[in-house]
Amino acid sequence: MKLEFPKDFLWGSATASYQVEGAVHQDGKGITSWDEYYHMPNREYNGDISTDHYNRFKEDIKLMKQINQKTYRFSVSWARILPNGKGEINKKGLQFYDDLVEELLENNIEPNLTLYHWDMPQTLMETGGWLNRENISHFENYAKILFSHFRGRVKLWSTINEPASEVIEGYIQGTHPPLRKNYSEALQVAHHFNLAHAKVVKLFKEMNMEGKIGIALNPLPIHPASDKEEDKVAAEKAYAFHSDWYIAPIMAGKYPEKMFKECQRKYKSPRIQPGDMELLRDAKVDYLGINYYMRKVVAHNPDSTGNIDDTFKYVRVKDGNYTDWGWEIYPEGLYELLSKIQDDYGEIDFYITENGMGFYDKEQENGEIIDNDRLDYIKQHIIQVHRCLKDGISVKGYYVWSAIDLLSWTSGFEKRYGLIKVDFKTLERSIKKSGVWYAKFIADNFMECN
Template structure:
């Protein structure tokens, strides 16, 4: 039996996103987002599901915060619905929407839970999409106005800010692969959007400094980790392209004022390049306080000239998989954290998302015994502990997710929560993983034979 003890100031938390949990899509002045439009487009979301009701956290936030208080976490990462605050993306503020977030933050603080706010978790106001969305540089200005309002309203109350969640998903998954809203399939469009998001990020960080907002600000990319199938250079290069596309493409401009050379050259072969104008790279490179790391899975890949734009083919190594089909390999978290620490000077890191899709249902006693999720969390938190022991500067861990929720294009068919949600009655049921995680949080250590 081994005991894994964490630093005394380590922050344990959990996370959600507005469109996935809030519901109340047409209530109290909220405007439509690209996800409202996308989810109502036939064939885009499994089962025709939408986020209209989701977990109804808009009305049940006190119940959900009480769940977190009982869990014992000290940090809650949530996102603000931009169209709930600015129904048209800019111009008039929806005071009812703003009041809602004040109520949530006040309730969190009263419960002794520190809010960590994500400004953009994919729900772009549809009114801005109708004007070109993130392809249009005017959206950068609208995002700045939205961010400024949030900083001024919540300065002193929210001290941890994230500009963008998983910018790769919001750009390439959504606008090149077309799997997420708004569903375009154009590599240059996606690359332009990725660049504009980075400029918006940089301008927002600059404004954060100018306003002298108390606290810290960062960005949260989703890190892919890929291990070469063989020692052949072409396999190593294919894996590096995978890793760079989701992480380095967004972090190199922040830390080095340039995009990764390997991917720039790869995109140029496709006739694609970021639309950089004078001053952009200096803006993007405004120093941040931390990197948020979203990590779920690792893979083994090899070069295959017919395997998509990156020419990287995932290999089936017979690993156990979660119920969304992602292989479980916790060592990838350890290796990805080392990669980030080595490349970017060992910055402060928060694990802003980590969790597993396990679709266990309540048994006859009404209990959800999700042992596979417990095992997943245990394996990954061991690798997290291992990283900290190596000197990597990880400050906290947010389990994804507090609640089963609307899982984007997968609808309600995939469950990531440590609390079960009955989507007919909206009843919440604590899972075995909730109790396991709560024990870890309470003691700041756990023991394992793994």
């Protein structure tokens, strides 16, 4: 069977500023929350150099062009533009992104610019970060600088990448900056993310910007471990916690009712100020970005301490297909997730803003990476994208995570995601088997499927 795609479908890949750029102290860049994190005692690695994309972006874009990419999603480091998160613009930092965008356009690669991908300027983090409502206005000012500068050249914009990850890992689990474990703070930060997003969307519309603006969320399809009522209830709660708490404000300007009432009762959070919900309701996105990696299967937790996220527990599926990092490969979840969002909130354009899987890539004697597992993963998820299109779900683009091997946050450099291999000793690049396949697929714009 031949799976064909629309001629204007955007095929590409993605990265994030801190994970690829390096050049931490170059050309006036300010320190970010992740720079601070990686220079705490006993850290094994950091992003000071990473792939050195800052100095090698032309080489990287040349390789993306060889892969036939139509689009590239990247994030801007707020601290490169405003070293303190506010105040005077760092012209050299802005020039880097200027040069990056121009190089993409010269190679007919559509830029997709994400304003914020976790790297908060450290000076603002020290004032409370996203917990401090005043920092929302600094984010809005930062966005205005980029909107004004790239007007007409950048047509695809994302406000914030995966607010759920920063909330859960930064403020509940305490594994990412700012290393907090406080439910009340976590819920307030989630609300402030939503307000920051909404203010920037409003600004985008007021400035009559060309193109589209959206957000990149990472909701999970959640399945109950059994048909028991208690497991079904656990799955509903887990979906609200991981997914709908972030989807509902963007799509409908509200929070899931049951979870909101529970959070108010248990944590007295989030605190909503007059006008907040009206702002969320009025901030209509042009698209919803979905970062999809896996599903979760949950069961009722009889040993719960009462916190909202331990009333359920994660269970491993018998005979499930898992990576070395314990992430289940479940392509059908992409279709399930988009179908549910559309059923719940109506039709909207989707972009798959991230999809990929980290592996221990095995290098051949000649240096090649024959990454058949990654190649199969990408194929299986593209099949689900086609299934969405066939059933009337409007998907406009697909971005492999990631364009190039990079620093995988707390998983370091061992966990490889890239279509492009990086030798982190020499920084030499080469296209992997998955990248070669992706290039041919994009050129053909169809896939033969058994």
